[in-house]
Amino acid sequence: MLGWELPPHNSGGLGVACYQLCEQLSKNDVDLEFILPYTSQEDISFMKVHGAMRDGVLEIMQSGIAYDSYKYIYNDGHEEWHDLYSQAKFYEHAVADMIKGMSFDIVHAHDWLTFRAALRVKALRKNIPIILHVHSIESDRAGGRHGNPLVREIEETAMLGADTIIAVSNFTKQKIVAEYGIPADKIEVVHNSIDQNSLIPSDPDNAYKYLSLLKQNGYKVVSNVGRLTIQKGLTNLLHAARIVVEKLPKTVFLIVGSGEQLHELITLAADLGISENVIFTGFQRGKNWRDSFAISDLFVMPSVSEPFGLTPLEAGFYNVPSLISKQSGVTEIISSCLTVDFWDVNEMANKIVAVLRENALKNTLTDALALELQAMSWERSAGLVKQLYEKHLHRAAV
Amino acid sequence: MKSILLYMHVHQPYRLRHYTIFDAGTYHNYFDSTWEDKANNQKTLLKVAEKSYLPTNEILLRLLNKYPEFKLSLSISGVLLEQLEEWTPDVLKSFQSLTDTGRVEIVAETYHHSLAFFYSRSEFETQVNMHKDIIKRLFNQEPKVFRNTELSFNNDLAAWAESAGYKGVLAEGWHKYLDWRSPNYVYKSSVAPNLKLLLKNYRLSDDIAFRFGDRNWSEWPLTTDKFVHWINQDVDAPIVNLFMDYETFGEHQWQESGIFDFLEHLPNEWLANTEHNFLTVSDAVDKFDPVGEIDSPETVTWADTERDLSAWLGNAMQQQAIASLYNLEQPIFRLNDWSLIEDWRKLQTSDHFYYMCVKWFNDGDIHAYFSPYDTPYDAFINFMNAYHDLKSRLLERGIEV
Structure with missing residues (x-):
């Protein structure tokens, strides 16, 4: 399996999904080797995890989150920095080197950064089926625009050459067909899930002391947790926030995460005159991350284009209801949430106000989502993936 | 015979x-x-x-x-x-x-x-x-x-x-x-x-x-x-x-x-x-x-597998919405304003509460067929906004609820 991140060195839902899918697959007796673009000492017992190392490289370090640049430390002591695109190339060649001594039946690759490597394997081992797992495509990450043509080229070439494509939602499947003209019958939808055991319950001592105090004084907290990129639609959330604050001045918007839009969003909040009501925390892990959910009255995921979107399920675990853009795949598997078109800031504000004002709405949403979460597991999704494996192995044998 | x-x-x-x-507090045409x-x-x-x-x-x-x-x-x-x-x-x-x-x-x-x-x-x-x-x-x-x-x-x-x-x-x-x-x-x-x-x-x-x-x-x-x-x-x-x-x-x-x-x-x-x-x-x-x-000490209806009022009053949203509405009875009659009474009565129609039902997994499909809303939560939000407007119309006339 080829992937770009695994917890704890993940920047978002992709790493979590890979980890939990692999864990369930290994329970179903699938023997996995996972190749990452960096070296780390993971404490993972259910599969072998490798860093994609070429000869002469001693260590590869992430500089920040998984999509920043990488530092290569060589055996002879010299260091090199690589950006994401060249890192994907290094990864490709390292994988090609590494498989020389490896025996495997299937290559399963997650998202475009690993797709060149998957194609390289296909070129070297003609009988190995290639399964590409699409957690997002370039137009998602570009917030519905065209995006980077180099990345699009990789996605298109790889998907045309793949034996099977797995999409994380019907929403994504349709986009793959529309953007790249891939035949729909080559794309299987396998929704992500959530392993509730992986989440640590929040404790009563919330890390956000100031927000706790505000809440005691009648304030309500609306949050978003995610990367601050155009894909995530946060400018629309801030426009909605201005309307909400006019109606309910005791509302705080908590924006948790980092990304290239940070400065733009801070400026926008100031331009809208709501800086006092918008709090930016930067990227958070562990307790601070958990408590961002736990302190909230409502979680909003206003993404412009979200292939799946794990955070509303995580919010649900911390008993927080969600308002989710209709352009999100996760709405295909849960009913107990509010939805809105990402561009409709008036309706977004209308629904935020409703949840903040009506406890009955908040409680009904929370209780109903809890029931849905209880019924969720990776078993079904991993079962579908294993079936795909078996189908290809059978075909290869014939 | x-x-x-x-x-x-x-x-x-x-x-x-x-x-x-x-719209609440500005437009009163909930039904148009x-x-x-x-x-x-x-x-x-x-x-x-x-x-x-x-x-x-x-x-x-x-x-x-x-x-x-x-x-x-x-x-x-x-x-x-x-x-x-x-x-x-x-x-x-x-x-x-x-x-x-x-x-x-x-x-x-x-x-x-x-x-x-x-x-x-x-x-x-x-x-x-x-x-x-x-x-x-x-x-x-x-x-x-x-x-x-x-x-x-x-x-x-x-x-x-x-x-x-x-x-x-x-x-x-x-x-x-x-x-x-x-x-x-x-x-x-x-x-x-x-x-x-x-x-x-x-x-x-x-x-x-x-x-x-x-x-x-x-x-x-x-x-x-x-x-x-x-x-x-x-x-x-x-x-x-x-x-x-x-x-x-x-x-x-x-x-x-x-x-x-x-x-x-x-x-x-x-x-x-x-x-x-x-x-x-x-x-x-x-x-x-x-x-x-x-002998029927409890209420029986013709709806759903439960044959009770749970399709209308089964969840917290429905209970909140209907309780809020009937709370307005006394203040609305004090004003004796026919248009206000009319709107209040039209909001009492049971369908509004039926649309808020969240019994997804058994009878939910039947409910969805009759609802003009995408979800029961949308139904609740819409209804409560109209309710808030009724309240604002009372407030404008000096009656606090």
Whole structure:
């Protein structure tokens, strides 16, 4: 399996999904080797995890989150920095080197950064089926625009050459067909899930002391947790926030995460005159991350284009209801949430106000989502993936 | 002699337009959707009229003219009659043609198709009287048999109906109070000995209302001779109560299912035996002595697998919404402003609460079919925004709730 991140060195839902899918697959007796673009000492017992190392490289370090640049430390002591695109190339060649001594039946690759490597394997081992797992495509990450043509080229070439494509939602499947003209019958939808055991319950001592105090004084907290990129639609959330604050001045918007839009969003909040009501925390892990959910009255995921979107399920675990853009795949598997078109800031504000004002709405949403979460597991999704494996192995044998 | 009691309930609510918290306090036209909106009441009425009311009434009138033995009973909510008068007078006329035959009886109910009985007895009685007035005006009838919204029934309702002078009440034929007994007889209330009860045979009724067009149903297709055969299997029973939504014909079961042909042929098939006839609900109440008592301390309705009020009042949103609404009763009547009272009453229509039901996994699909909203949460948000506007209209006049 080829992937770009695994917890704890993940920047978002992709790493979590890979980890939990692999864990369930290994329970179903699938023997996995996972190749990452960096070296780390993971404490993972259910599969072998490798860093994609070429000869002469001693260590590869992430500089920040998984999509920043990488530092290569060589055996002879010299260091090199690589950006994401060249890192994907290094990864490709390292994988090609590494498989020389490896025996495997299937290559399963997650998202475009690993797709060149998957194609390289296909070129070297003609009988190995290639399964590409699409957690997002370039137009998602570009917030519905065209995006980077180099990345699009990789996605298109790889998907045309793949034996099977797995999409994380019907929403994504349709986009793959529309953007790249891939035949729909080559794309299987396998929704992500959530392993509730992986989440640590929040404790009563919330890390956000100031927000706790505000809440005691009648304030309500609306949050978003995610990367601050155009894909995530946060400018629309801030426009909605201005309307909400006019109606309910005791509302705080908590924006948790980092990304290239940070400065733009801070400026926008100031331009809208709501800086006092918008709090930016930067990227958070562990307790601070958990408590961002736990302190909230409502979680909003206003993404412009979200292939799946794990955070509303995580919010649900911390008993927080969600308002989710209709352009999100996760709405295909849960009913107990509010939805809105990402561009409709008036309706977004209308629904935020409703949840903040009506406890009955908040409680009904929370209780109903809890029931849905209880019924969720990776078993079904991993079962579908294993079936795909078996189908290809059978075909290869014939 | 064996008799069919065919009773059909006709109703359309005033659906709310998409109404946001930013409309509240500014615009008070909750019920005026744009023509494009699927919640537009006039458009919905025209559609239902074309698919259901007009073709069904045409068949019923033809049957009444052809078979002197054919009879039926209808209840028509006041909020629907209002809409018929305003937008489709021809449909109203087609209902009047039915009652003009003298063999179509109108059943009493609340004007606003509300659950007021459970929240405000005085408001409930006002709505029953409003309905009585409009039935007198449009159909020149004085109903003697009562049905509460969604066939909701309990001992309190029985006691009230008897004291209000009704001869009978319609209710669900539910095993909870029937136990081993059959619904195909006339009963009386345990708390109101002069009040007779007519109980829906839900199996046979739902064979038509719910299962008729279901191709996965092992009995599909349902023919009139098969159906008459089923009725006859209970050899000794004097009556069979077929109670259903009028919109079964053409709206819930589409024309393509053959539902109109079924209706057209049923009287012929049934009356082929000279020991068979049809009765209206008053005929049955007058003709039969009760064979037993029905004791219903708890409320029973004709909805969902639970047959209780949970489809309307089962979750916290529904309970909050309806409690908030009835909390406005006293302040609204203090102002005595007719437009405010009107809006408040239109919001009492049970459909608004039905749209908020979150019973996703069993009955949810049925609820979704009738709702103009994407989700029950949207229904709640919209309703509460209208409620907040009512409150703001009171506040403007110096009345704090």
